[in-house]
Amino acid sequence: MHKRRVVCAAALLIVLPLLIEAQTLPVDISFTVAMPRPHTHLLEVDVAVKRTANGPQQEQLIMPVWTPGSYLVREFARHVQDFAATDAAGQPLKWEKTNKDTWRITTNGAREWHARYRVYANELSVRTSELNSGHAFWNNANILMYLDGFLQSPSTVHVLAPDVWKVATGLPAVLGQKNTFRAENFDILYDSPFEVSNFKTLIFNVKGVAHRIVIDGEGNYDPERMRRDVQKIVETEVEIMGEIPYHDYTFILHLRGGGGLEHLNSTALGYPRFAFRISSGDRATSSAPNTTESFERDYRGFLSLVAHEFFHLWNVKRIRPDALGPFDYTQENYTKMLWVAEGITDYYADVALRRAGLVSENEFLSAQARAMQAMQDTPGRLVQSVEESSFDSWIKYYRQDENSVNSQVSYYEKGALLGLLLDLEIRQRSAGAKSLDDVMRYLYAEYFKKNRNYGPVDFQKACELMAGGSLEEFFNRYVRGKEELDYNTALAAAGLRLEITPAGATGRASDRIFFGADLTQAGDRLMVERVYAGSPAYEQGLNFGDQIVAIDNVRVTRDFFNARLAEKKPGDLINLTIFRFDDLSTLLIKLGPGREGTFRIAPLTTQTEVQKKIYRDWLRAA
Numbered sequence: 247m248h249k250r251r252v253v254c255a256a257a258l259l260i261v262l263p264l265l266i267e268a269q270t271l272p273v274d275i276s277f278t279v280a281m282p283r284p285h286t287h288l289l290e291v292d293v294a295v296k297r298t299a300n301g302p303q304q305e306q307l308i309m310p311v312w313t314p315g316s317y318l319v320r321e322f323a324r325h326v327q328d329f330a331a332t333d334a335a336g337q338p339l340k341w342e343k344t345n346k347d348t349w350r351i352t353t354n355g356a357r358e359w360h361a362r363y364r365v366y367a368n369e370l371s372v373r374t375s376e377l378n379s380g381h382a383f384w385n386n387a388n389i390l391m392y393l394d395g396f397l398q399s400p401s402t403v404h405v406l407a408p409d410v411w412k413v414a415t416g417l418p419a420v421l422g423q424k425n426t427f428r429a430e431n432f433d434i435l436y437d438s439p440f441e442v443s444n445f446k447t448l449i450f451n452v453k454g455v456a457h458r459i460v461i462d463g464e465g466n467y468d469p470e471r472m473r474r475d476v477q478k479i480v481e482t483e484v485e486i487m488g489e490i491p492y493h494d495y496t497f498i499l500h501l502r503g504g505g506g507l508e509h510l511n512s513t514a515l516g517y518p519r520f521a522f523r524i525s526s527g528d529r530a531t532s533s534a535p536n537t538t539e540s541f542e543r544d545y546r547g548f549l550s551l552v553a554h555e556f557f558h559l560w561n562v563k564r565i566r567p568d569a570l571g572p573f574d575y576t577q578e579n580y581t582k583m584l585w586v587a588e589g590i591t592d593y594y595a596d597v598a599l600r601r602a603g604l605v606s607e608n609e610f611l612s613a614q615a616r617a618m619q620a621m622q623d624t625p626g627r628l629v630q631s632v633e634e635s636s637f638d639s640w641i642k643y644y645r646q647d648e649n650s651v652n653s654q655v656s657y658y659e660k661g662a663l664l665g666l667l668l669d670l671e672i673r674q675r676s677a678g679a680k681s682l683d684d685v686m687r688y689l690y691a692e693y694f695k696k697n698r699n700y701g702p703v704d705f706q707k708a709c710e711l712m713a714g715g716s717l718e719e720f721f722n723r724y725v726r727g728k729e730e731l732d733y734n735t736a737l738a739a740a741g742l743r744l745e746i747t748p749a750g751a752t753g754r755a756s757d758r759i760f761f762g763a764d765l766t767q768a769g770d771r772l773m774v775e776r777v778y779a780g781s782p783a784y785e786q787g788l789n790f791g792d793q794i795v796a797i798d799n800v801r802v803t804r805d806f807f808n809a810r811l812a813e814k815k816p817g818d819l820i821n822l823t824i825f826r827f828d829d830l831s832t833l834l835i836k837l838g839p840g841r842e843g844t845f846r847i848a849p850l851t852t853q854t855e856v857q858k859k860i861y862r863d864w865l866r867a868a
């Protein structure tokens with residue numbers, strides 16, 4: 247508690263600067279990251295702490311346990327080795343670890359001291375770090391410790407790299423100092439990954455703002471087409487959100503691994519080097535419904551990844567859920583809002599690709615139909631709400647096992663479907679005047695611009711504001727609750743409906759009969775990978791981990807098993823010989839009838855003018 251003191255104005259002028267200096271101890275933190283022997287995978291970090299006055303007797307350096315955007319405690323301190331601390335003269339300082347991620351250094355009040363350590367970096371993913379003879383990529387939260395109590399402090403990062411390597415990061419460069427970059431605080435520092443290599447660069451401008459794609463590796467992409475299409479995505483999403491809130495933007499693309507991680511003015515992407523093939527040129531204009539090809543592993547999948555990560559610069563990086571920024575780097579940061587942060591971002595990735603003309607209306611609708619079918623094939627949708635899924639991401643979504651399909655719903659998948667449902671609900675209630683776009687722009691103006699985070703109540707209110715009425719029932723049923731999603735009510739707003747072809751109509755065994763387990767061939771062994779709750783396999787005793795030796799007394803492979811199953815009809819019995827651990831036994835399973843056919847979104851036979859208008863506005867249709 248502070249007591250007010252009455253002091254004269256003249257005294258204040260003198261006393262205040264002294265007080266500020268004594269209390270906040272402005273500190274200069276500069277990191278140097280070196281990589282003298284890249285093949286050892288060891289990044290060498292020097293952190294220099296300097297003050298204009300004496301510091302405290304002891305100080306603590308802390309390594310984050312997680313990196314924002316990837317909701318799992320990863321214990322980055324486990325890769326630290328060779329820690330040492332010295333004063334300005336190079337004399338060793340005493341230090342000790344006080345817990346898994348904290349180093350306490352006895353500085354004896356030194357105005358300047360250093361800590362040096364190495365970090366083993368040999369895992370390429372968007373959330374980890376890798377150094378080898380080909381390149382260096384790192385997330386700062388993996389390798390740079392913060393000074394306890396100084397997360398708000400600015401810092402600089404100086405990179406010492408082999409001469410032939412360039413440095414790319416979203417951080418602004420310090421003028422006149424080679425390969426030196428400045429972060430205003432540690433949230434920004436930890437939000438700015440580095441790529442250091444002989445990368446290729448594609449550049450483009452949107453509304454006068456510089457964008458670059460930095461590519462490490464070789465692959466079968468067409469650089470000109472990639473540049474053009476990524477620019478289209480940027481333009482389309484900027485149009486949705488109405489504003490570019492950064493000075494420049496960097497896409498870091500590795501042609502290895504997969505996935506993406508969003509940052510303030512950059513993103514890290516991984517995509518397999520030969521997955522940029524463009525499947526049949528006319529797909530964009532194809533009228534064939536329900537193409538079974540997914541967007542996952544072709545050029546469209548890459549564009550979808552770009553559209554997702556780029557939209558995050560608004561949704562999650564600036565439109566921030568309650569617990570997500572400023573961050574606590576020492577433990578889990580819980581929020582119920584990942585279904586908005588991730589799921590609605592996923593929905594907008596689909597919307598942006600469609601509005602940018604990079605996928606056709608039919609492809610967009612087919613993707614939505616497939617997502618609906620996948621949701622209905624997930625028993626966990628009736629077990630976990632999307633808010634629970636968000637909250638428990640740290641222990642469930644990021645740590646999946648064989649039971650996950652039965653006990654969890656993905657906040658990505660259900661969140662994206664909720665985005666679709668909310669968008670159409672708002673458009674329907676407002677007769678096409680408002681949409682989810684207005685909700686996102688409202689959140690940006692009311693929360694980011696006013697430096698506030700939003701919570702569950704705020705998000706619902708924003709949706710209600712645009713819908714012009716209560717959405718309490720919607721949120722009770724589908725967000726806080728676990729009720730089946732009502733696709734048809736939503737789709738009707740745009741003159742559409744969900745059609746499900748009868749089970750078995752395709753003639754495929756997987757449609758006609760229901761077994762209910764995923765099998766995998768591991769060498770010469772056929773293993774049960776997953777058993778779906780409520781299925782014949784589940785109810786009649788098949789287990790995850792069982793090895794199926796024979797079906798109807800004949801030795802099996804997966805292909806043979808599937809071929810035998812294809813000859814069966816509902817009600818038939820199959821006799822499985824299995825090893826469970828080391829014990830041989832038999833299991834009789836009665837096959838069930840196929841549950842559902844293929845999902846397809848089709849136009850209603852008659853559509854009102856309002857429905858037609860909503861459809862046109864929504865999908866930018868002609």
Ligand SMILES: [Zn+2]
Pocket residue numbers: 508554555558587588591
């Ligand atoms: Zn995401």
